[in-house]
Amino acid sequence: MTTQPTTAPEPWRDANADPGERVRTLLSRMTLREKLAQLYGVWVGIDSGGEMAPHQHEFVDPALDFDDLVRHGIGQLTRVFGTRPVDPVIGARSLARTQRQIVAGSRFGIPAVVHEECLTGLAAWQATIYPAPLSWGATFDPDLVRRMATRIGLTMRGLGVHQGLAPVLDVARDLRWGRVEETIGEDPYLVGTIGSAYVAGLESAGIVATLKHFVGYSASRAGRNLAPVSAGPREIADVLLPPFELALRAGARSVMNAYTDTDGVPSAADATLLTGLLRDTYGFDGTVVAAYFSVAFLHRLHGVAADRGDAAGQALTAGIDVELPTMDCYGEPLLAAVEGGGGGGGRAAAP
Template identity: 60%
Template sequence: MREEPWRDPARPAAERVADLVNRMTLREKLGQLYGVWLGQSSSDGEDDVAPFQHDLVDNDLNWPELIKNGLGQLTRPFGSAPVEPAAGAARLAALQGEIVSAGRFGIPAIAHEECLTGFMTHKATVYPIPLAWGATWSPSLAEEMAATIGAGMREVGVHQGLAPVLDVTRDVRWGRSEETIGEDPHLVATIGAAYVRGLRSAGILATLKHFIGYSASRGARNFGPVAIGPRELADVLLPPFLAGLRAGGESVMPSYADVDGVPPAANHALLTGLLRDRLGFEGTVVSDYFSLAFIELQHGLAANPGEAAGLALAAGVDVELPNVRCFGTPLLDAVLAGDVPESLVDAALTRVLRQKCDLGLLDPGWVSPQPSTVDFDPPESRALARRVAEESVVLLANDGVLPLRSGTKVALVGAQADTPSAMLGCYTFPQHVPSAGQGVAIPTLREAFEGEMTYAEGGEEAVAAAREADVCVVTLGDTAGLFGRGTSGEGTDATNLVIPGVELLDAVLATGTPVVLVLLTGKPYALGAYVGRCAAIVQAFFPGEEGGAAVAGVLSGRVNPSGRLPVSVPTDPYASPSPYLAPPLGRVNGASSVDPTPAFPFGYGLSYTSFEWSDFTGDGLSASVTVTNTGPVAGSEVVQLYLHDPVAQVVRPVVKLLGYAKVRLEPGESRTVTFDVPEEATAFTGLSGRRIVEPGDVELRIAASAVEVRQTFAATVSGPEREIGPSEERDVSVTVR
């Protein structure tokens, strides 16, 4: 019998996929366009389903019926409930075997998992949150971390990771700010693209999310409507996604929130006109969980699941997650009734099968891996988690009290200092499924503290301990949790930026004992009232399972802090925070009584050594500086290049990050950092609504933060004005020698 072309691995993928599509019935086609979430329950108050999603969770799934025509995806087979690693791999292999046996073509499902702070499963390494990745200012470290995470996922049969988040922070009161990398599009783009490359190197499909505008909601409310102009979308929110696509991102997840009245999952202009046609994306668009149902139930664009399915499919969504509601029988009926063209189904199916082909899932003899022993938290992963945590800690203030000197009588106070969960973000398994326990060792700051100290949780005991100490380390921070079960996380938004538990800080400050404030948070809190009052301030953004050791190392001096702020730290807890990427009228001015100046600016951070910046040179759109470590210990300096465009056809930010380099130097060592700026890197969206390079005078600023300018260079962008497309975008070239 002649072999069917689609089964032949030697044939081109496009030919194999086209042959398979032509052989499928409509029901079989639709089976490839949705996922199934097994083991998810809406009755447990500790699950990760939002209150208005409970009714959409099906606890009585008919598994044989769902897979008889094939299945597109398996939703979180490891991340939904605690499972031993090897047992989880065996269970996934068994499920895949059932899927292969049930369908006429024997096609396995793509298994996807969350991987925002590591493989989000029981007993897996918990890395720092993305805001901490941003604080490292180290794309290479993010890439190494992602490659390690991806290797663990692929080892047990997972194919797709729902990361990275490429939303740019716009208002840190938004609970999901902890999932973002920072408030600058270039920083988010470079770190995010590195994460994509890392996952791809391990054979994992990276999912870029949430396309687009999610982080710019009104009032920083989750799911809140988004009212932004085309320039904010194109110049601030889009660049990280373009970078992620260039890095090889093969899947995109639209956001929940409506953008100017249209949710992205039903927005043809975004998913097809922009993403596919203009940006050239050829991968799959997978829905955020339940977002197709929300087209009907939350946004009111459809009267029933069939109409929602038609809108999503026409917009460009290929796969419904986490379960089937719209892309099953409702879509089948809509196609048979002539309301939805089958050609749209075929287009989505072709993209899904192409990915399965590339993953080897169409090849004869494919089997899901079943390793007999699996360690999701090996020593090398813990060591990497510590490195990321150590490089992400930001020293905001220090009057010389840090590092703590030997013999110093230290009082360590605050419940967060002795709480393992204080290190964990919302998208970690222990915070998603609290009933499962930690799964991995998470030493607290108290346990990791290097030196003699007295501990008190709070109250009068803490105040008394502070009075008796030479220095008091006050540890405050967030509790990550979903939908209001905490102070940070998805659906856990804030109305103000008062530090949780700040009463303890005020009480200890009143004793007169020098205070080192340690913050373990998912967002920056307003510190204007404490600048100058605290002897030192240490900021760690949910630093993961090795965060206690990382912060303890900074306090002791074992670690020289090298983190820099990926977001501005506000001054006033009750004023709307303003990102640094603001135009002149977004800064302090005489037109408003509100001063949005941050307590600590974007890009800021201190070190235990000193650096001298010298030999500044500028030549056209190139600039360089020599940095020397003039202090007693090795350390890292982050050299930043900003663009100031004084006159333009539309309002421009006062400064915009163009490039950066994190330079590690031994005592006495010097290195030269050179930035070569292509004219395309100065592009913005002009009056025409298109990205343009505008001729004229600009200024390059070499700086240690968005406000600490060390040298400026006048430069000129030559004419004439020209429009550039996505393929013509260029980043600054950075060399360190």
């Protein structure tokens, strides 16, 4: 009697192996382009519907070839359910087909992380809508908020979503700021306590909670969106940072940077903030994702980067792991910068 030889699975597919070793083995076999592909999101349908992010329609790429992108892999899929009205069953089936395409089309079969907005419930057609965060703060009831977030998370997980872009932990004290309705309140302890409850609920359902916006977004000058932050070190430490510290202890696995700059340094390029404080001081070991288009804004709005490749290098070196919502800087511009020796010095892009 003869037996067919069995082929041992690739080491990174062995669920019983050490996760760190699995990652190291996989990375050692990936090309630079394949590594970079894991560092950006892809937004199919960015040009459909209304404005969901600042300057959204300036980033439409008519030449985007999804089939070609799949060959190298895709890090994240942006707002599969939230971009346009889609029946949840049809949307889930479509997402499953897309994930199969991504897995089958690349060498290593890495599926994409799917993220959605979920502050007042999954931002999608037919999903349950919950009260705004200002109402959460008014309840003074962390357990109620935790139970609400758990339900939101279970809805998302059932559809194949992995990451939620919430909660908003910006302490709002200037009512002129246009995103006050997304905030929990003006007291840092209240914001941190209620926000941590939301994090605990979302994470308990297996969804990655994303803390935003790190840090100072709501303290922009004259309450203008994207304006510089007018806050000194003491106000930042006493008012703006405590909610993030509390929510990180609650188990949040992702953080999103602020659009603003503080003392002339944009958050997206601030290594002191995103690495020195967040990782070295707070001990955060999760994923830092870019506020939508904030990497490109280093070149287009802040004017601190010479071009998109330079913007990518600054953001990656500062500590932004994933460019969202779609590839603009971490794709070809970063590839060219790394190959030319001019950028991409961050830990995640090292070949």
